[in-house]
Each structure stands twice: as structure tokens, then as C-alpha cells.
Amino acid sequence: MRAIEIERPGGPEVLRLRERPVPRPGPGEVLVDVRAAGVNFFDTAVRAGALAGVPGAEGAGVVAETGEGVRGLAPGDRVAWLTIDTHGGYAERIVLPVGKVVPVPDAVDDETAAAVLLQGLTARHFATVSHPVRPGETALVHAAAGGVGMLLTQLAKARGATVIGLVSRPEKAASAAEAGADHVLVSTGGAFAGRVRELTGGEGVHVVFDGAGASTFAASLDVLRTHGTLVFYGPLIGEVPTLAMNEIPRSTRLTYGVTEDYIRTPGEFAARAAELFALVAGGGLTVRVGGRYPLAEAARAHADIASRATTGKLLLIP
Structure with missing residues (x-):
């Protein structure tokens, strides 16, 4: 699979597209095919400090495989995730703990789910x-x-x-x-x-x-x-x-x-994400996607968000 890697601290140019082995989910984990990954200004600090091998704290996609002991999720389910303390979303696939994953309702498309989760919460x-x-x-x-x-x-x-x-x-x-x-x-x-x-x-x-x-x-x-x-x-x-x-x-x-502090437990995360998605589905909150970039153009997305010239949410589309 392809993923964006950070090998050293620096500017947008250090974001490089690389081939990586497809990860496998362990107990209590799921493997997700990434449909859209959110780009946040904080990601530029992750890049500048080389704080993660693969950046990206949120996104949306489809469950591809479940690990041992996983209940309530199955291959084909649409999900979104938020991993503020870890990263890895700038990739075609990502392994996630089930506590960091929430279901996405049919009324909310993948891009909207990826665009609204972190900033909406x-x-x-x-x-x-x-x-x-x-x-x-x-x-x-x-x-x-x-x-x-x-x-x-x-x-x-x-x-x-x-x-x-x-x-x-x-x-x-x-x-x-x-x-x-x-x-x-x-x-x-x-x-x-x-x-x-x-x-x-x-x-x-x-x-x-x-x-x-x-x-x-x-x-x-x-x-x-x-x-x-x-x-x-x-x-x-x-x-x-x-x-x-x-x-x-x-x-x-x-x-x-x-x-x-708003989503301290998996239960709080699931409940508040469901409330957020319901607000979006009901028309109470409009999400604006300000830019869509191929995964290979993550560096351009970082340059654009750092320029302060963008509006709305930026997404990477693997």
C-alpha cells in the first residue's frame, strides 16, 4: 500500500509517498481502507517535528478486516476515526483500535465524515x-x-x-x-x-x-x-x-x-460523534470542503494550509 512518510523534520518537501507493507489488525483492532483523510494545521507541527512516521489524525473509510475479539464492526462497514495521540491517516490503509472508530450513518458521505469529525467535535x-x-x-x-x-x-x-x-x-x-x-x-x-x-x-x-x-x-x-x-x-x-x-x-x-477532554472514553467519543453526525445529516451543520488533494500531493496540501489562504477543510483522497 502507499503512505506518506516523514523521515526527518522539515517543510512540506519532507512528505514523501512510499510503499509500505499492508498492516494486519491485532486483537481489538480493525483494518480500514481509507476513503478520505483530514488535513489539519496541527499536522504541520507533526511534520516539522517529525513526530510520526505517517502523519494524519482523522479520516473515514471502510472496514477491510477485523482482529480477534472485535464486536459490532464487520468488513464493509463505513467508519470514521480520530487518533489525536497517534497518527497514520495519510495512507491507503490504517489499523485502528476499535475505541478510536465510530460508525458513519448512510446520510453522511465519506468526505463529510472525514471533514467534520475533529473540527466538529x-x-x-x-x-x-x-x-x-x-x-x-x-x-x-x-x-x-x-x-x-x-x-x-x-x-x-x-x-x-x-x-x-x-x-x-x-x-x-x-x-x-x-x-x-x-x-x-x-x-x-x-x-x-x-x-x-x-x-x-x-x-x-x-x-x-x-x-x-x-x-x-x-x-x-x-x-x-x-x-x-x-x-x-x-x-x-x-x-x-x-x-x-x-x-x-x-x-x-x-x-x-x-x-x-470532551471525548475522554470510547463511549463519550461514540455518543458525541453520533450527535455530530445527526446534526450534519439533519441540516443543522454544513461542512465545507475547501480542497481535495491526491495522496501524492500531501506536500501541496501542507503548503496551502500553512499559507492561510484556504477556507474550509482540506482532505487527502488516496
């Missing part, structure tokens, strides 16, 4: 647990034309909020508006603060969902109203912001959202 965690968005609130969503940002915008709107979406380029504004943002601002760094204050009559927003990194941290704090919440999920790559406790303004709350 992340967005639901942020909008329902990290800060349960309530009717009448105003939410500021960074990277509102990206995969997580577009889903967060839809979820916040469905829960009755007014959404201010931030995008880095003018050509991304239409995608953020299409997702439901009431106001779309084009901004980099912290330049958005004054305009957000104007839009909220000087009061500030109830919640900021900020995955943009250290460069926006101070401005995100600045635009929160008293007792507002900053859901920060940016310190995955690059500089990590620091703050003394006595520097937190206006009795605001800070939280660092981690998706693993």
Missing part, C-alpha cells in the same frame, strides 16, 4: 462546554472562514448569538458570511479591537473563540466585556502567550479548550 466542545453560548450574546470568532471557525459560527448562531467573524484576507469574507457571521472584519494581529468595541457599543463581546495564536491574545482579552470568556486554542504551534493572574481584566474567564 472541537467546535461543539467550545460552544457548549468551554462557554455555553446563550441567546442574545455576542461572540467573536477568529479565523471564521477556516474549518473550526465556520462550524463555530454556525453553532453560535443556532444557539441565538450575534457573531462577529474575523478573517485574514478580503477574499475570505464571503465564506464567513455564508457560515452565518453577522459582521465580518478583515484583520491581522490585534487591529480588530477598536472595531469590535464599536460594534458592541463599547461593552465588548461575551465570548471570544481565538485559535490565532499569541499575536491576538491581548486584543482578544481587550474586547471582552465584564465576566466574558476567552476560549483560547492557539498555543499548539509557535509562541505561547503568558499572563499574570492580576493582569486579567474585567473579571473575565480564560480557558484553554482541549478536544480530548
Whole structure:
């Protein structure tokens, strides 16, 4: 089978297509034929650090073989998976523990399942647990034309909020508006603060969902109203912001959202994935695939996602 391998740390050019032996499932494992693999910005950190032989933490496909002791799954079943702590999805086939695999309903196609799982669970965690968005609130969503940002915008709107979406380029504004943002601002760094204050009559927003990194941290704090919440999920790559406790303004709350805390057990993962797929199947959440790449062009996908020029979710199609 073919797979993308990382032999040394580096840029997109270190992603190389290689032939590998077809893996076999052991006890409690399944072998899956990959139909679509998700490309996430975090994958670029995996590549830069050579943290995995084969990158890729999520995808969707069809069970090809089951290992000893597997119950509830059989060859031919459509599944999706999420392996945040391990990798291997940039391949034609992958072996997975059954606890990392969930069934995909007929109403959700393979590409949509691969595109929504990680980012959809992340967005639901942020909008329902990290800060349960309530009717009448105003939410500021960074990277509102990206995969997580577009889903967060839809979820916040469905829960009755007014959404201010931030995008880095003018050509991304239409995608953020299409997702439901009431106001779309084009901004980099912290330049958005004054305009957000104007839009909220000087009061500030109830919640900021900020995955943009250290460069926006101070401005995100600045635009929160008293007792507002900053859901920060940016310190995955690059500089990590620091703050003394006595520097937190206006009795605001800070939280660092981690998706693993939302799906701590196989049971939680299965239940929340089923809820997510039902939301998609029922039309309550629209998933946008922003780019499809052959497996051999994984390097181009990484270059594109790092450029910040893409919108929606990027997929590799083996």
C-alpha cells in the first residue's frame, strides 16, 4: 500500500509517498481502507517535528478486516476515526483500535465524515462546554472562514448569538458570511479591537473563540466585556502567550479548550460523534470542503494550509 512518510523534520518537501507493507489488525483492532483523510494545521507541527512516521489524525473509510475479539464492526462497514495521540491517516490503509472508530450513518458521505469529525467535535466542545453560548450574546470568532471557525459560527448562531467573524484576507469574507457571521472584519494581529468595541457599543463581546495564536491574545482579552470568556486554542504551534493572574481584566474567564477532554472514553467519543453526525445529516451543520488533494500531493496540501489562504477543510483522497 502507499503512505506518506516523514523521515526527518522539515517543510512540506519532507512528505514523501512510499510503499509500505499492508498492516494486519491485532486483537481489538480493525483494518480500514481509507476513503478520505483530514488535513489539519496541527499536522504541520507533526511534520516539522517529525513526530510520526505517517502523519494524519482523522479520516473515514471502510472496514477491510477485523482482529480477534472485535464486536459490532464487520468488513464493509463505513467508519470514521480520530487518533489525536497517534497518527497514520495519510495512507491507503490504517489499523485502528476499535475505541478510536465510530460508525458513519448512510446520510453522511465519506468526505463529510472525514471533514467534520475533529473540527466538529472541537467546535461543539467550545460552544457548549468551554462557554455555553446563550441567546442574545455576542461572540467573536477568529479565523471564521477556516474549518473550526465556520462550524463555530454556525453553532453560535443556532444557539441565538450575534457573531462577529474575523478573517485574514478580503477574499475570505464571503465564506464567513455564508457560515452565518453577522459582521465580518478583515484583520491581522490585534487591529480588530477598536472595531469590535464599536460594534458592541463599547461593552465588548461575551465570548471570544481565538485559535490565532499569541499575536491576538491581548486584543482578544481587550474586547471582552465584564465576566466574558476567552476560549483560547492557539498555543499548539509557535509562541505561547503568558499572563499574570492580576493582569486579567474585567473579571473575565480564560480557558484553554482541549478536544480530548470532551471525548475522554470510547463511549463519550461514540455518543458525541453520533450527535455530530445527526446534526450534519439533519441540516443543522454544513461542512465545507475547501480542497481535495491526491495522496501524492500531501506536500501541496501542507503548503496551502500553512499559507492561510484556504477556507474550509482540506482532505487527502488516496
